[in-house]
Amino acid sequence: MDKINCVLCKEKSTASCILSSEDLESLSNNNTQVQFRKGDIIFRQGTLSTDIKYLKEGLAKIHKTGPSKEKIINLVKGPSYIGLSTTLADKINRYSVTALEKCTVCFISNETFKNFIIRNGKFAWEIILDICKKELEDAERFVDQFQKQVPGRLASTLLCMANKIFMNDSFELPLTRAELADLNGTSRESVCRILSDFDNDGLIQLEGKKMTILKADLLCEISEKG
């Protein structure tokens, strides 16, 4: 729990970049930075939601316990706010967020954040944009989940990991097969089978969790055709 200086922060959100130096000073005074290890829960479904959370660095999963099992809603890579919706719209967290690797999270006092929104239209605008982008992405994934077949969904997540999360065609899978299943709305067994199909067909190279995408174009085709 270091005392932090938001003025010097290099991972500021687009919204925070708009803040005046006095506001950034006030942000520094109402902000606690916490480190999480891989596997640590950053906040948990069903518990009291307190502060605004900003994932400064690291990768985390947003997940929710449904009627029968766990569902991974999405992965978030810092820098990004996490859980704005559940923090602002309810007092009780509707979902959980768990660190998939070492994560640095800023806990910002709700009151401070609210003041920025109310007093600073440009700040508020950036936050709204952020929420809108997320909602759009959610809509896409929602439709895909219902209209694409499992190989298509899996191909999409692999491409997303390569292009948006790791910026590399070669990476370490941040999820177990069971988690990949929970993310894609399928079963662990189907994930195993489809991954080994992709591997056998030379689309990817997979050894344990070491993933290399060999034919991104074909994977892309699969993800689009569904």
Added chain:
DNA sequence: GCATTAACCACAG
């Protein structure tokens, strides 16, 4: 009918 897709179960590393 016959093929495909994918879930569920079981069992073995």
Added chain:
DNA sequence: CTGTGGTTAATGC
């Protein structure tokens, strides 16, 4: 935690 095989149910020629 993973990989496979068998089984079963739904859906589409």
